[in-house]
Structures are given as structure tokens and as C-alpha cells.
Amino acid sequence: MFRPILRWLDERLDLDGILAPFRHKTVPTHKLTYWYFFGGITLFLFIIQVLTGILLLLYYRPGASEAFESVQYIMTRVQFGWLIRSIHSWAANLMIFTAFAHMFSVLFLKAYRKPRELTWVTGMVLLFLVMGFGFSGYLLPWNKLAFFATTVGTQMAGEIPIIGHPIMIFLRGGPQVTGATLTRFFGFHVAVLPGLVVVLISIHLFLVQRQGMSVPPKVEAKWAANPALCREMKFFPNFLLRELMAWYVAIGTLGALAALFPWNLGVKADPFASAPAGIKPEWYFLFMYQTLKLIPAKVWIVDGEVLGIVGCALIALFWLLLPFFESDRLARTKAWITGLGIFALAYVIGMTAYGYLAK
Amino acid sequence: MGTSDPGMANPSCPLHPPALPRRGFVKFLLGGGLLATFASFIYPVLRYFIPPPVANLGVDEVVAAKVGELKPNSGMIFRFGSVPGLLILEADGQTYDALSATCTHLGCTVQYRPDLREIWCPCHNGIYNLNGGNVSGPPPRPLTKFDVHVRGDEIYVSQKAEA
Numbered sequence: 099m100f101r102p103i104l105r106w107l108d109e110r111l112d113l114d115g116i117l118a119p120f121r122h123k124t125v126p127t128h129k130l131t132y133w134y135f136f137g138g139i140t141l142f143l144f145i146i147q148v149l150t151g152i153l154l155l156l157y158y159r160p161g162a163s164e165a166f167e168s169v170q171y172i173m174t175r176v177q178f179g180w181l182i183r184s185i186h187s188w189a190a191n192l193m194i195f196t197a198f199a200h201m202f203s204v205l206f207l208k209a210y211r212k213p214r215e216l217t218w219v220t221g222m223v224l225l226f227l228v229m230g231f232g233f234s235g236y237l238l239p240w241n242k243l244a245f246f247a248t249t250v251g252t253q254m255a256g257e258i259p260i261i262g263h264p265i266m267i268f269l270r271g272g273p274q275v276t277g278a279t280l281t282r283f284f285g286f287h288v289a290v291l292p293g294l295v296v297v298l299i300s301i302h303l304f305l306v307q308r309q310g311m312s313v314p315p316k317v318e319a320k321w322a323a324n325p326a327l328c329r330e331m332k333f334f335p336n337f338l339l340r341e342l343m344a345w346y347v348a349i350g351t352l353g354a355l356a357a358l359f360p361w362n363l364g365v366k367a368d369p370f371a372s373a374p375a376g377i378k379p380e381w382y383f384l385f386m387y388q389t390l391k392l393i394p395a396k397v398w399i400v401d402g403e404v405l406g407i408v409g410c411a412l413i414a415l416f417w418l419l420l421p422f423f424e425s426d427r428l429a430r431t432k433a434w435i436t437g438l439g440i441f442a443l444a445y446v447i448g449m450t451a452y453g454y455l456a457k
Numbered sequence: 458m459g460t461s462d463p464g465m466a467n468p469s470c471p472l473h474p475p476a477l478p479r480r481g482f483v484k485f486l487l488g489g490g491l492l493a494t495f496a497s498f499i500y501p502v503l504r505y506f507i508p509p510p511v512a513n514l515g516v517d518e519v520v521a522a523k524v525g526e527l528k529p530n531s532g533m534i535f536r537f538g539s540v541p542g543l544l545i546l547e548a549d550g551q552t553y554d555a556l557s558a559t560c561t562h563l564g565c566t567v568q569y570r571p572d573l574r575e576i577w578c579p580c581h582n583g584i585y586n587l588n589g590g591n592v593s594g595p596p597p598r599p600l601t602k603f604d605v606h607v608r609g610d611e612i613y614v615s616q617k618a619e620a
Contacts, residue, residue: 153505175509178501346494 119307123333126313133207134311134337135344136200137221141299142345143193146352147231150186151288158238160284162277165240166366173363180360187361189352190232194382196348197228198446205439208424208431209312215421217305222418224298227291232380234287240280245367247379248283249275254390257403258411276369315431378453385446386410388453417442511539518615521555524607532569532576534558535614542603542614543576545569545587555603555614556589562596576600 107113125134157176159168172179201221204210210218237248252275256266271278313321321328331337379387389410393402424432477485521535521544529550534541543558556576558566565580575592576585584592589600606613 153502156506171509177504177507177509179505181501182505349494 117334120334121332123307123310124330125311125333125337126317127329127331128314128317130207130314130317133203135341136196136203137306138341139344139348140193140196140200141303142348143189143196143352144295144299146189146349147186147193148292150182150189151292153182154186155288160238160281162240162280162367165238165280166363169239169363181356184356184360185352188356188359190235191380191382192348192352192355194228194232197225198382201225202439202443205420206436207312207314208436209314210421211312211315211424211431212421212426214305214309214312217302217309218421219418220298220302220305224295224302226414227295227298229382231287231291231295232382234283234291236380237280237283238287239363240367241364242367242371242374243364243377245275245369246373246377248279250379251383252279254403254407257401257407259404259408274369315428318428376457381450381454384453385449388449388456391456518613520611521605521614522612524610524612527553530571530574534566534568537603537614541566543567543569543600544605544612544614545576547587548574553605553607553612554587555605556585557601557603559600560596561591561598561600562594567600 104113125131154172157168157172157179159165169183172183174180204218204221233248233251237244252266252269255269256262258265267273269279269282270276271282378384390403390406393406395402397405420435424435516538519535519537519542521537521542522533527533527544527546529546530548532543532545535544536542537557541558543556545554545556546552547554558568560567560578560580560583562578562581562583565578567576567578567583567585569575570577573584574587576587576589577583578585578594578596581595583594583596585596585600586592589602591597591599602617604615604617606615
């Protein structure tokens with residue numbers, strides 16, 4: 099049935115020519131090949147976010163007087179609405195987790211080395227945007243926790259010297275977090291961020307496609323010494339089918355989590371109520387939050403808060419530009435970058451755990 | 458014995474491959490599993506598309522207006538539950554008409570035209586008479602007529618009692 103259609107298209111578009119690069123693409127095969135899956139799983143979760151996000155838009159209404167009620171309506175009145183929302187929340191968290199896993203795996207496999215600096219940079223920007231998705235989406239149900247998370251988060255932006263205050267006003271749409279903030283965050287979440295992310299994912303994937311998969315330095319050295327050890331598999335269908343299996347596992351995990359642990363809605367935001375005790379940000383902001391909590395109010399003559407936030411921003415900038423500190427030559431790769439990566443991973447895990455346990 | 462033994466393979470008859478080869482069986486399992494997975498995704502989504510029923514605002518009777526609110530030879534729109542209705546006071550100043558205000562063509566809200574003494578839909582120039590009959594233009598069906606009762610100084614509009 100499809101054959102005549104395919105032939106018709108092929109005569110006009112040269113499908114074989116379009117698909118040829120995918121046919122020739124290979125994936126290096128070694129014991130660390132499995133780490134290559136995380137980027138694809140993140141992409142898959144992003145696709146799920148787009149689809150479930152569109153579904154939520156069928157019933158969601160932005161606005162301080164309607165947002166909470168509309169989410170409540172989705173969860174209680176719309177058939178399977180609780181499931182769709184739960185999948186959207188869980189997939190968001192899993193996506194941030196897999197994006198971090200992808201970032202650290204690329205770091206430890208040293209896949210960011212020349213010529214893949216731009217792939218790393220676009221990937222890091224994507225990671226920041228994904229966190230922006232998390233931050234903006236968190237406010238949309240307009241519940242108590244979200245209200246204070248947004249107040250604190252935008253206040254932090256306001257602490258940056260000189261440019262901070264205008265940024266905070268821009269984000270909030272006024273001096274306080276109000277319905278105006280919700281409208282803005284809604285716009286960022288459903289229009290601005292998705293547009294940016296789609297463009298960056300396209301560039302990121304184009305670069306991956308163009309440059310092929312990186313081989314970790316140790317494996318590369320081994321293969322260079324003894325070319326007979328070199329192993330590769332075809333991207334299509336061999337690697338793609340393995341990736342699809344990973345996606346299948348991801349969606350199974352997601353479905354189980356969403357169905358067994360439905361996401362809570364909480365209570366409606368009230369700008370004139372006190373912040374609840376024990377309030378904490380989502381886990382992916384927890385390490386930064388805990389760090390800021392530990393910095394004293396005054397460090398020498400600098401405000402502790404300012405120091406923490408500017409410090410975080412500088413570290414993020416440094417992380418973005420990490421490949422440019424690496425050596426071009428295989429034999430001289432910098433061990434300190436790996437060391438720093440291990441320290442960062444340990445720090446993030448440690449501070450997250452501390453943040454959870456701390457009162 | 459030899460070839461006539463039913464339990465022995467007949468050497469002159471080559472073994473046929475099984476009707477469902479192993480590869481086909483695995484493909485069937487895999488394809489069936491994926492299909493079932495897909496169905497389990499699509500089913501909740503299709504159900505999700507169905508908007509939950511709106512709290513029924515369908516009423517039998519409303520107070521459309523007060524006596525004196527309408528001048529003779531004019532009309533006004535009133536809420537009949539969740540849909541608009543049209544109340545007309547005819548030129549004689551005595552007779553009230555109440556009808557559904559939703560044009561039967563493509564659902565615009567109609568209005569009373571004092572100059573024509575008819576009901577007019579501006580969207581596609583449909584004309585109805587005061588009994589709701591579709592007189593000219595595209596409307597395919599008449600407008601639904603309601604009953605009008607004046608009690609005291611209030612004008613009540615109700616669904617026509619089933620004949």
C-alpha cells in the first residue's frame with residue numbers, strides 16, 4: 099500500500115539521498131556506549147512534554163483567579179486529566195534528571211573536546227532553558243508553594259547588582275508576584291521557551307549528526323594502538339532500535355510513576371498568607387538553594403546573597419565555556435576538568451541531600 | 458516397516474517449514490506489544506478530549522423582562538438558561554413573542570427589525586417571521602417559539618408545552 103506513495107515521493111525528493119547520511123552513520127561500540135542514550139531519552143521526554151503540554155492547554159486558563167481552579171478542573175472533572183497532568187509533571191522532573199545525566203556523561207567521557215565545543219555550548223544552554231521550563235511551569239497551577247518559589251526565585255534575580263532589579267520587574271510584570279507574573283510565565287512557558295528550545299535542539303542534533311559520536315579518549319587511544327579492536331554499529335537500524343528500547347523503558351517508568359504517584363495540586367496561592375514552614379524549591383534547584391542558605395549575611399563587605407548569586411552565575415558561565423579550557427591533543431587531556439566534574443557531581447548530590455534533610 | 462510407519466519421517470517427503478516461522482512469531486509479539494502500548498496511550502487521550510458536561514443551565518421558565526421595558530414594535534435579547542432568546546413586543550403594543558435567538562443557519566444571534574417587522578439575521582441576511590418561520594435567505598428551519606405569559610408586571614417565557 100505504501101510502496102507506490104514512497105516511490106512517488108522518491109522520484110521527486112530523492113529520499114535515498116536524504117536518508118543516506120543516516121545509513122552511513124555509525125556509533126562506536128564500547129562498554130560505555132550506554133551513556134550515549136541519555137541525550138535521546140531527554141529528547142523523547144521533551145516530545146512527551148510538548149504533547150501533554152498541548153493537551154493541558156485544552157483546559158488550562160492562565161490568570162490569578164482561574165489558573166488554580168482550571169488545574170483542579172483538569173484533575174477532577176476531565177476524564178484522565180489527572181493522568182495527563184501527572185505525566186507532564188513527572189516527565190518534566192525526569193527530563194531534568196536525564197539532561198543532567200547527559201551533561202555529566204558527556205563531561206566524563208570528554209565528548210566536549212574539539213571539534214564538539216559548540217555541541218556542548220548548545221547543550222548547556224538547553225540545560226539552562228530546561229531549568230527555565232521547570233521554574234516557569236511550576237508557577238502555572240498557582241498554588242501556595244509555587245507562589246513562594248516564584249517570589250524567592252525572582253527576588254534572587256533581583257539581587258544581581260545593577261541589572262538585577264530591572265530583570266526582576268520584567269519577570270514579575272511589576273514589583274510583586276501577581277496575576278501579571280502568571281500571565282508572563284505562561285507566555286514564557288508555552289511560547290518563548292519552546293521556540294528557543296526547538297531551534298537549539300535542531301542545531302544540537304545537526305552538530306551531532308554532522309560530527310558523529312565522540313569516542314572517549316581512553317578507548318580512542320586503545321583503538322589507535324590496535325585498530326583491530328575498533329568496534330562500531332550502524333546507527334540505522336542497530337543503534338536506533340536500542341535507543342527505541344530505552345525510550346520504551348522510559349515511557350514505562352514514566353507511566354508507572356505518573357499513575358502510582360499522581361502529582362499533588364496543593365492549596366491555592368494567597369499573596370496575603372505566610373509562607374508555609376519547611377518550604378523548599380524543587381529538587382533540581384535544591385543544591386543552589388542550600389548553598390545560598392549556608393552563606394552568611396555579610397562576607398567581608400559584600401552582601402552574602404549577592405556573593406552567592408553572582409558566584410552561581412559565574413560558575414554557570416564557566417561551565418558553559420568548559421570545552422575551551424580543554425587541550426586539543428588527545429594525549430594531553432586535562433585531568434583537572436574530570437576532577438572538577440567529579441567534585442561538581444559530588445557537590446550537587448551532597449547539597450541536594452543536605453537540602454532535603456536540613457530543617 | 459519402513460516408509461509405511463506413521464511415526465517416522467518419510468525420507469522422500471522433505472520437511473516443510475512451520476507455518477509460523479520463529480521470526481514471524483517474534484515480530485507478531487513485538488508488533489502486538491507495541492500496538493497494545495500505543496492503544497493504552499491513545500485511549501486516555503481520546504477520553505481527555507471529551508469536554509466534561511457543563512452544569513445544566515437549561516431552564517424551563519425565566520423572567521425575560523418587566524412590562525414596560527419594551528416599546529411597541531421592538532425586540533430585546535434575554536438569557537434563556539445558557540442560550541439567548543429574543544422577546545418582541547409587536548406594533549399593537551399587546552402581543553409578545555418569544556423565540557430562540559439562535560439562527561438555524563449557522564448559529565448567529567438574530568435581532569428584531571422594526572422597519573421590516575420581521576426577525577433578521579445579519580450574518581447571511583436570513584429572515585424569519587414573528588412565528589419563527591424561515592421566510593427568506595439561507596435559514597433551513599424555523600426558530601423555536603416559546604410561550605409568553607404576563608404575570609403582574611413580569612413577563613415569563615417558558616418552553617412550549619409538548620403538544
